[in-house]
Structures are given as C-alpha cells and as structure tokens.
Amino acid sequence: MTASNAIRGTRVGSSPVRWAESPADRSETVARRTVGYWCANGHHTEHTFAADVAVPSTWDCPRCGLPAGPDEANPPAPPQSEPYKTHLAYVKERRSDEDAAAILAEAIARVRARRGE
Numbered sequence: 001m002t003a004s005n006a007i008r009g010t011r012v013g014s015s016p017v018r019w020a021e022s023p024a025d026r027s028e029t030v031a032r033r034t035v036g037y038w039c040a041n042g043h044h045t046e047h048t049f050a051a052d053v054a055v056p057s058t059w060d061c062p063r064c065g066l067p068a069g070p071d072e073a074n075p076p077a078p079p080q081s082e083p084y085k086t087h088l089a090y091v092k093e094r095r096s097d098e099d100a101a102a103i104l105a106e107a108i109a110r111v112r113a114r115r116g117e
C-alpha cells in the first residue's frame with residue numbers, strides 16, 4: 001500500500017463519532033442547580049452552579065455589594081465596619097468641613113506663594 005492510498009483510506013470526517021456520550025452520561029455532565037441569594041437590602045440574585053461544585057454560602061450582591069445568602073428570611077448581616085476606606089474618608093473623620101476649608105486655603109496660599117503670585 002502506498003502512502004497516498006493510506007491517506008485516502010482514513011476517510012476523515014465520514015466515520016461516526018465513537019466517543020458519543022450515552023443519554024445518561026450527558027444528563028450528568030450538564031446537571032446544574034440554581035441557587036438564589038438575598039442580601040440585607042432585599043436584592044435577589046440567582047446563580048447557577050454545576051451540580052458537583054460546592055455552592056458558596058454567601059455571594060456578593062451585584063447591586064449593592066453587600067454579602068447575600070441563600071436564606072431569604074435571614075440574609076447575612078452587612079459588615080459592621082467597612083474593610084476599606086479611602087484616604088479621603090479617613091481625612092473626613094479627623095477634620096471638620098471648616099478645618100478642611102482652612103487647610104485648603106492654606107494649601108492654595110502656599111502654592112501661590114511658591115509660584116510668586
């Protein structure tokens with residue numbers, strides 16, 4: 001048999017697929033479960049997970065960012081303290097608006113002095 005005959009003999013694409021799944025296997029591989037989550041603000045979201053994956057006990061609410069749980073009547077409590085604060089938030093805690101205005105005025109005066117205005 002020559003090489004060209006061997007290639008023709010494979011009949012690529014024309015043979016039935018040997019690894020086709022049985023109906024039972026197929027239903028297992030696509031098994032999904034949908035879990036609803038509620039946050040403390042009453043937002044409801046649903047997420048679908050593969051059946052063989054551990055469903056997380058909480059999910060961050062996509063609308064307000066609070067943790068949401070699968071129990072509608074008892075959603076996770078919002079965090080007591082915000083884990084992250086911006087620098088500005090810290091400054092606002094320490095300074096009143098009057099302080100801020102005074103500091104800003106000072107800063108502007110310093111900049112103007114440096115520029116020779």
Ligand SMILES: [Zn+2]
Nearest residue numbers: 039043061064
């Ligand atoms: Zn929410």
